[in-house]
Amino acid sequence: MADxxxxxxxxxxxxxxxxxxxxxxxxxxxxxxxYPNSGGVEWDTGKxxxxxxxxxxxxxxVGKFEGDISHEIDKEGLNAGDEVHCVIDWERRxxxxxxxxxxxxxSGIFNRKYNLLITGNQLTPDKxxxxxxxxxxxxDFIKKIIDEANEFINKDLSVDIYYKDIEEAKKDPSLxxxxxxFPHEVKNLRxxxxxxxxxxxxxxxxxxxxxxxxxxxxxxxxxxxxxxxRIYFILED
Numbered sequence: 001m002a003d004x005x006x007x008x009x010x011x012x013x014x015x016x017x018x019x020x021x022x023x024x025x026x027x028x029x030x031x032x033x034x035y036p037n038s039g040g041v042e043w044d045t046g047k048x049x050x051x052x053x054x055x056x057x058x059x060x061x062v063g064k065f066e067g068d069i070s071h072e073i074d075k076e077g078l079n080a081g082d083e084v085h086c087v088i089d090w091e092r093r094x095x096x097x098x099x100x101x102x103x104x105x106x107s108g109i110f111n112r113k114y115n116l117l118i119t120g121n122q123l124t125p126d127k128x129x130x131x132x133x134x135x136x137x138x139x140d141f142i143k144k145i146i147d148e149a150n151e152f153i154n155k156d157l158s159v160d161i162y163y164k165d166i167e168e169a170k171k172d173p174s175l176x177x178x179x180x181x182f183p184h185e186v187k188n189l190r191x192x193x194x195x196x197x198x199x200x201x202x203x204x205x206x207x208x209x210x211x212x213x214x215x216x217x218x219x220x221x222x223x224x225x226x227x228x229x230r231i232y233f234i235l236e237d
Contacts, residue, residue: 003031004069007161007190010097010205013090016051019082027071027078033088034071036064040121041100041204046088050078059086093205095125098235101159101194101206102213103128105149106233108198110134112174119228127219127234134229139221142231146218156211158195163188175201 005012012033021028027048037043043062048071049055057073064070078084100123110116110132120131169175169189192206193199207213219232 004203005031005033006035006205007203009033010093010207012088013093014085014087016083016085019078019080019084021068022078022080022082024076025073027073028068029071029084029086032062032069032071033086034059034062034069035093035096035205036062036069038064039202039204041096041123042125044088044093044096046086048073048078049085049087051083051085092125094207095235096123097205097207098213099123099125099128100204101192101210102149102216102233102235103130104192104198104200104202104206105152105194105210105213106130106145106216106231107132108194108200109145109148109152112198127232130231130233131224132229132231133227135227137221137223137229142221142229143218146216146233149216152194152197153210153213153216156209157197158209159206160193160195161206162191162193164191165189169201175199 005015015033017029017031019027020030034044034046046059048057048059055077057075057078059071060074061072062069103121103123107118107130116132116134118130119133122129166187166189175191189201190203191199192202194210213235215236217234217236219234222230224230
């Protein structure tokens, strides 16, 4: 597994790396800050430049396959051993960071105050979706939670990243907001902590403070069947 630079610094916009594997348009690097499609959060895009000949390749998709992060580029030409300079599409990444932290905030309110868990989510640069194991379909209640989330944003709480030993973390069920439990086997668990409010186990990219999210606006809620409610929201600057 390559070094995942985004886990230590979500604001890293460019970096140098070496190609360790190249199969046509699919590239693996020795280190990367490109976030792969994972956990319901869409992938990063950007550019990879070959330092040897200056050719530039567009990164159009990033995924995780058999433990490796694979970068799909728009044309062939890179080879194992090539030294490259990589640039993240920052506008896209930053929107995804804002949506990801907003989803943590919303799910934290649902969980801490009403003991509800996340059954699914999808976050894009344009819209967020959260699925909850909510028994009653109540639009006004959902809007109330969004209003509470915006109140927390106005408090501008900091968002910190740290690690906990997995056995110690398992003693705190509040760190796990997924209905299916935490699916990964790791020794040290990465924690995203909205200080003074809620901490969750998570491996993705987040903003440093809640004010960066902007305003959360409720779009719609859909009844997806027994105990399954789907909520859509957008972010405004």
